[in-house]
Amino acid sequence: MNSGSKALFYALSRSSSLKRLASKYGMSSTDSFARRFIAGETIDEAIQAARVLQTRGLLITLDYLGESVRTIEEAAAATREYGRLIDVIVSSGIERNISLKLTQLGVDVDRATCVDNLRRILDPAQRHGFFVRIDMENSPYTQVTLDVFETLWQQEYRNLGVALQSCLYRTEKDVRRMNELGARVRLVKGAYKEPGAVAHQKKKDVDAAFLDLTRLLLDEGTYPAIATHDEALLGAIRGYAEQRGIPNDRFEFQMLYGIRRDLQSSLMRTGHPMRIYVPFGRQWFPYFMRRLGERPANVAFVVRGILRERS
Numbered sequence: 001m002n003s004g005s006k007a008l009f010y011a012l013s014r015s016s017s018l019k020r021l022a023s024k025y026g027m028s029s030t031d032s033f034a035r036r037f038i039a040g041e042t043i044d045e046a047i048q049a050a051r052v053l054q055t056r057g058l059l060i061t062l063d064y065l066g067e068s069v070r071t072i073e074e075a076a077a078a079t080r081e082y083g084r085l086i087d088v089i090v091s092s093g094i095e096r097n098i099s100l101k102l103t104q105l106g107v108d109v110d111r112a113t114c115v116d117n118l119r120r121i122l123d124p125a126q127r128h129g130f131f132v133r134i135d136m137e138n139s140p141y142t143q144v145t146l147d148v149f150e151t152l153w154q155q156e157y158r159n160l161g162v163a164l165q166s167c168l169y170r171t172e173k174d175v176r177r178m179n180e181l182g183a184r185v186r187l188v189k190g191a192y193k194e195p196g197a198v199a200h201q202k203k204k205d206v207d208a209a210f211l212d213l214t215r216l217l218l219d220e221g222t223y224p225a226i227a228t229h230d231e232a233l234l235g236a237i238r239g240y241a242e243q244r245g246i247p248n249d250r251f252e253f254q255m256l257y258g259i260r261r262d263l264q265s266s267l268m269r270t271g272h273p274m275r276i277y278v279p280f281g282r283q284w285f286p287y288f289m290r291r292l293g294e295r296p297a298n299v300a301f302v303v304r305g306i307l308r309e310r311s
């Protein structure tokens with residue numbers, strides 16, 4: 001992770017011509033380049049990908065891609081799509097676990113509408129025994145995301161958890177609050193370029209904070225999800241859990257679809273619950289660009305894919 005490349009890829013993710021080019025080639029056939037990170041554009045493709053992962057012994061969470069909607073109608077459409085996703089997951093028999101973003105449900109347009117939309121998802125989700133995770137977006141949304149989370153938590157929606165980012169200075173306080181509530185946290189490093197006023201700028205500081213916060217979650221939290229592909233950190237975390245006598249079933253690891261599949265399988269084989277975040281949908285471009293920004297070496301793989309498809 002490099003903060004310069006995150007900024008560059010963020011800027012590129014706003015380019016409409018790049019988006020057109022990527023959209024044309026990225027998912028057009030079964031081996032197109034974006035398919036490494038995105039399970040497909042339809043619910044059926046996502047269910048199929050989830051089944052394959054489950055057959056390998058992995059847990060899953062499905063994410064219907066979309067963010068930054070600008071109108072109430074778009075937010076309502078995303079909410080309906082999540083409702084449909086819940087129905088399809090129930091009838092397919094795969095694990096009942098979904099992830100979503102508040103800017104997809106209209107938090108930028110009207111916060112009360114966003115809360116209503118989330119409730120429209122949580123009601124059927126709760127009835128059918130789903131767990132719902134709110135992803136964390138960039139820092140202008142941290143407080144509102146946690147406020148919306150707490151509003152619903154206080155209304156007894158307990159099938160709900162949130163993601164927190166180790167890059168932000170404020171996160172220790174947020175972890176302590178979630179631990180106090182007994183809420184389930186997914187800890188991540190943070191995928192967005194953040195200013196120095198609110199976030200660590202050096203990778204080593206983000207990593208050190210990740211380890212400290214994981215310890216706090218393992219010691220005092222409720223079934224935390226430790227979401228990283230960082231092998232050194234994962235080794236240190238496993239060592240800590242072992243030393244403290246924390247059993248494997250008290251927490252889970254999480255990784256992204258298509259990233260470090262070797263490590264996903266090897267950790268699972270050592271008896272650790274391992275959940276894969278499976279994104280799908282037509283709005284895959286910003287998610288895809290964040291994955292490129294985390295590892296610029298991925299660009300070579302994309303360029304090879306485009307050249308192959310054009311020839």
Ligand SMILES: Cc1cc2nc3c(=O)[nH]c(=O)nc-3n(C[C@H](O)[C@H](O)[C@H](O)COP(=O)(O)OP(=O)(O)OC[C@H]3O[C@@H](n4cnc5c(N)ncnc54)[C@H](O)[C@@H]3O)c2cc1C
Pocket residue numbers: 001134135136137163165188189190191192227228229230231254255256259260276277290291292294295298
């Ligand atoms: C399940 C899950 C949910 C997430 N949810 C959120 C969220 O809600 N909000 C948020 O801000 N971020 C989220 N993220 C992203 C996260 O913040 C990081 O940007 C991302 O996980 C990369 O950081 P890392 O911990 O893997 O460590 P890094 O130090 O970035 O990477 C460690 C190693 O992992 C591998 N790797 C990492 N990224 C890639 C990649 N893109 N392509 C290929 N290899 C790679 C490489 O081998 C690298 O050396 C999520 C991540 C996961 C795993």
